[in-house]
Amino acid sequence: MNISHYEFDAIVIGAGGAGMRTSLQLANAGLNVALVSKVFPTRSHTVCAQGGITVALGNMHEDDWRWHMYDTVKGSDYIGDQDCIEYLCQNAPDAVYELERMGLPFSRIDNGKIYQRPFGGQSRNFGGEQAARTAAAADRTGHALLHTLYQQNVKAKANFFTEWYALDLVKAADGSVVGALVMCIETGEIAYMHSRATILATGGAGRIYQSTTNAFINTGDGIGMAMRAGFPVQDMEMWQFHPTGVAGAGVLITEGVRGEGGYLINKDGERFMERYAPHAKDLASRDVVARAMAVEIREGRHGMANGVPCVYLKLDHLGEEVISQRLPGIREIAKTFAHVDPVNAPVPVVPTCHYMMGGIPTNKHGQALNRVNGQDKIIPGLYAVGECACVSVHGANRLGGNSLTDLIVFGRGVGIHVENELKQNHLHFQAADDASMAQGLQRLNRWNTHKDGEDFMQIRDELRAVMQNDFGVFRTGQYMAEGLKKLEVLHERLKHASMKDFSQVFNTTRVEALEMDNLMAVARATALSAVTRTESRGAHSREDYPKRDDANWIKHTLYVDDDKIGQIDYREVNMQPLTVPAFQPKERVY
Amino acid sequence: MTNTHTIKFSVYRYDPEKDQEPYMQAMSLELPKGSDMMLLDALEYLKAQDQSLTFRRSCREGVCGSDGLNINGKNGLACMTHVSELKQPIVVRPLPGFPVIRDLVVDMTQFYRQYEAIQPYLINDNKTETKEFLQSPKDREELDGVYECILCACCSSSCPSFWWNPEKFIGPAGLLWAYRFIADTRDTATEQRLANLEDPYSLFRCRGIMNCVQVCPKGLNPTRAIGKIRSKLLQRAV
Numbered sequence: 001m002n003i004s005h006y007e008f009d010a011i012v013i014g015a016g017g018a019g020m021r022t023s024l025q026l027a028n029a030g031l032n033v034a035l036v037s038k039v040f041p042t043r044s045h046t047v048c049a050q051g052g053i054t055v056a057l058g059n060m061h062e063d064d065w066r067w068h069m070y071d072t073v074k075g076s077d078y079i080g081d082q083d084c085i086e087y088l089c090q091n092a093p094d095a096v097y098e099l100e101r102m103g104l105p106f107s108r109i110d111n112g113k114i115y116q117r118p119f120g121g122q123s124r125n126f127g128g129e130q131a132a133r134t135a136a137a138a139d140r141t142g143h144a145l146l147h148t149l150y151q152q153n154v155k156a157k158a159n160f161f162t163e164w165y166a167l168d169l170v171k172a173a174d175g176s177v178v179g180a181l182v183m184c185i186e187t188g189e190i191a192y193m194h195s196r197a198t199i200l201a202t203g204g205a206g207r208i209y210q211s212t213t214n215a216f217i218n219t220g221d222g223i224g225m226a227m228r229a230g231f232p233v234q235d236m237e238m239w240q241f242h243p244t245g246v247a248g249a250g251v252l253i254t255e256g257v258r259g260e261g262g263y264l265i266n267k268d269g270e271r272f273m274e275r276y277a278p279h280a281k282d283l284a285s286r287d288v289v290a291r292a293m294a295v296e297i298r299e300g301r302h303g304m305a306n307g308v309p310c311v312y313l314k315l316d317h318l319g320e321e322v323i324s325q326r327l328p329g330i331r332e333i334a335k336t337f338a339h340v341d342p343v344n345a346p347v348p349v350v351p352t353c354h355y356m357m358g359g360i361p362t363n364k365h366g367q368a369l370n371r372v373n374g375q376d377k378i379i380p381g382l383y384a385v386g387e388c389a390c391v392s393v394h395g396a397n398r399l400g401g402n403s404l405t406d407l408i409v410f411g412r413g414v415g416i417h418v419e420n421e422l423k424q425n426h427l428h429f430q431a432a433d434d435a436s437m438a439q440g441l442q443r444l445n446r447w448n449t450h451k452d453g454e455d456f457m458q459i460r461d462e463l464r465a466v467m468q469n470d471f472g473v474f475r476t477g478q479y480m481a482e483g484l485k486k487l488e489v490l491h492e493r494l495k496h497a498s499m500k501d502f503s504q505v506f507n508t509t510r511v512e513a514l515e516m517d518n519l520m521a522v523a524r525a526t527a528l529s530a531v532t533r534t535e536s537r538g539a540h541s542r543e544d545y546p547k548r549d550d551a552n553w554i555k556h557t558l559y560v561d562d563d564k565i566g567q568i569d570y571r572e573v574n575m576q577p578l579t580v581p582a583f584q585p586k587e588r589v590y
Numbered sequence: 591m592t593n594t595h596t597i598k599f600s601v602y603r604y605d606p607e608k609d610q611e612p613y614m615q616a617m618s619l620e621l622p623k624g625s626d627m628m629l630l631d632a633l634e635y636l637k638a639q640d641q642s643l644t645f646r647r648s649c650r651e652g653v654c655g656s657d658g659l660n661i662n663g664k665n666g667l668a669c670m671t672h673v674s675e676l677k678q679p680i681v682v683r684p685l686p687g688f689p690v691i692r693d694l695v696v697d698m699t700q701f702y703r704q705y706e707a708i709q710p711y712l713i714n715d716n717k718t719e720t721k722e723f724l725q726s727p728k729d730r731e732e733l734d735g736v737y738e739c740i741l742c743a744c745c746s747s748s749c750p751s752f753w754w755n756p757e758k759f760i761g762p763a764g765l766l767w768a769y770r771f772i773a774d775t776r777d778t779a780t781e782q783r784l785a786n787l788e789d790p791y792s793l794f795r796c797r798g799i800m801n802c803v804q805v806c807p808k809g810l811n812p813t814r815a816i817g818k819i820r821s822k823l824l825q826r827a828v
Contacts, residue, residue: 039648039654040656040702040741042654042655042740042741043646043655044654045648047654047740048649048653094720097721097722100722100723102711102712103711103771103777105730105733105774106722107730108725108726108727108729109727110726111724112724112725112726113724114722137737140653143740147737148711148712151710152711154711155711186691215648215649215650215654216648216649251650251651252651333651333652336652336670457638457641499641503608504607505605505607506695508644508646509637509642
């Protein structure tokens with residue numbers, strides 16, 4: 001096989017918010033950075049973020065980043081790393097102001113400052129009254145943010161490798177990461193990108209579920225790459241189900257609707273969140289609201305839409321002006337995908353897979369971590385940032401509006417760290433290990449040459465059904481154990497599966513087949529981690545273990561793949577912020 | 591009595607590795623009676639039947655701009671077009687005016703180049719501000735109906751002026767973005783931006799045909815934006 005060779009100071013894999021914030025930092029520092037993306041950058045899934053970016057700017061009322069930190073720690077159900085949450089909340093204002101000065105078209109309040117709306121799980125003064133902390137560009141904040149970052153990368157003359165697909169990490173003999181194998185989708189060209197720093201920013205993997213708000217492209221590529229390189233992934237049992245996906249279509253309706261005053265009703269028109277979260281009601285944390293909806297549906301107080309049992313999101317009382325001004329995109333989505341104009345009628349919604357709290361474990365600089373003899377060990381040359389990383393600032397449940405904050409604070413942070421490391425010559429070009437290179441090429445080669453096996457698309461459908469049925473909002477040990485067994489059968493079948501298009505030019509079927517390996521890796525990691533955690537915490541809600549168990553489970557789950565079902569290990573949660581006392585676990589009520 | 595109905599398609603096919611020239615292929619789907627889906631979902635089912643069928647897609651909710659196609663003669667997004675609203679056979683072609691790479695996938699290099707030509711980023715001389723640049727809600731309103739562009743190219747690829755002069759005419763999408771920065775009170779390079787559009791081609795090749803307005807899946811109005819730039823150029827000349 002003919003392999004071309006490129007050399008860069010750094011390669012960033014993934015051109016969503018995290019990847020482009022990182023590459024911008026590096027390009028502006030004059031470093032030779034490649035931005036590798038399987039889609040044109042503005043097609044990345046960040047573009048779908050709606051409601052906003054949470055940051056203590058204090059534009060609507062007095063605010064403090066420590067209050068943001070308190071909410072985030074509580075939201076994480078106390079397994080978020082507090083040193084990293086501190087870094088997130090403390091650095092968010094500067095990172096957001098910077099975005100504004102780059103041109104992000106935020107909505108405004110009368111004094112000309114950035115508009116901020118209330119979001120779930122937000123409080124003033126450490127658990128006091130509802131805060132309005134989520135900075136917004138109408139309900140198109142992700143679009144505005146992603147385009148702004150793309151524009152800045154154009155200005156900074158970053159090297160775009162657009163519609164190039166990353167296959168696998170390449171390691172040196174000593175285990176450090178020295179680059180990646182990539183494929184040009186248009187021509188089929190295979191290249192080895194040799195680099196001093198490799199940054200994974202590949203986003204989430206919501207496509208392991210049947211019903212998801214996630215784009216087709218969210219297939220966990222970086223997670224699969226890290227796992228095949230033998231590195232651990234963390235807290236993979238933690239999947240967020242967003243309360244308001246359009247029933248049947250899965251398309252997201254922002255939490256900002258409830259922030260603006262919308263609320264959920266069951267088929268009897270009852271505002272049922274008053275029963276589940278008397279104080280915060282519809283602005284309780286997403287895990288709490290999603291479970292309440294699932295109970296309403298299970299107990300029969302649901303309607304039907306598109307053949308799916310659902311409850312309803314009511315916002316007609318907000319009036320056409322507020323809806324047009326603050327939620328124009330939602331109106332368009334509801335009309336297109338639910339055949340409902342929210343100005344007149346409630347929108348049918350169901351909890352829908354939305355966000356992967358787990359990912360590649362990193363420290364607050366984004367350096368990827370291995371676990372050796374019970375100790376963290378930095379993997380030289382490898383970074384992870386954004387949804388594919390588990391820093392961990394979201395712990396067991398991410399607060400709405402905190403994902404965009406995560407992307408830009410840590411995107412910038414990783415950029416700064418890599419820049420310093422490169423300038424101080426701490427990261428070097430190292431020779432690739434032949435075995436590591438061969439492993440990546442072998443996977444590609446198998447798909448390219450293996451004919452007449454089972455259709456991988458069939459296995460993909462079955463995988464999604466297993467995840468949907470056995471690893472959803474509510475989980476039980478018995479079903480999960482059965483799900484795990486089914487996954488192992490699918491895993492075995494996938495080893496002998498085939499695609500049906502073997503062409504070179506723009507072969508999207510080959511990309512999907514390669515993605516399938518990553519979906520399988522993510523699903524298996526999720527399943528075993530979920531079976532192992534015998535408690536309920538955040539988004540991981542077990543009917544056979546309904547209580548949170550702080551004595552045994554304030555720790556991160558690690559999963560390492562092997563030829564069997566994989567192995568579980570643990571990491572301690574960081575409870576040592578630098579500038580404030582740690583927030584101790586307490587009962588989580590909203 | 592059958593419980594399904596057949597949806598017929600005629601799909602543009604071209605694989606440069608095996609086809610001498612492009613052709614239209616008849617394809618069909620059986621759907622349960624009374625059911626509907628988006629054209630993108632239908633394409634996904636067709637691809638499951640024939641894995642060589644090639645198209646781009648990402649968000650499937652009309653925000654990423656990947657799946658601009660020519661559908662029964664009109665440009666639009668496959669993910670926001672209901673199959674039930676289309677006359678059959680549904681004729682699906684790549685966006686017109688661009689070189690075809692394969693099937694429904696076109697080479698958009700020229701489109702992106704014109705976007706880059708207008709300096710699509712905020713320029714502001716103030717390097718000392720540490721917080722946000724202030725902007726009144728009214729000034730911010732000028733960006734509504736402009737900044738929402740998703741770069742799907744439905745507009746530019748339906749514009750005859752862009753077909754004729756893709757190297758010299760910026761096209762409706764690029765000009766919409768040019769106006770987005772001209773209209774932004776935070777941008778301090780208005781004069782430079784206007785000067786860059788003064789030649790006979792970049793902007794003035796727009797003949798007000800308004801195909802762009804008719805097809806924009808986000809309901810935006812590039813012609814109006816072009817008109818506003820024109821007025822500013824005229825005011826400046828006086």
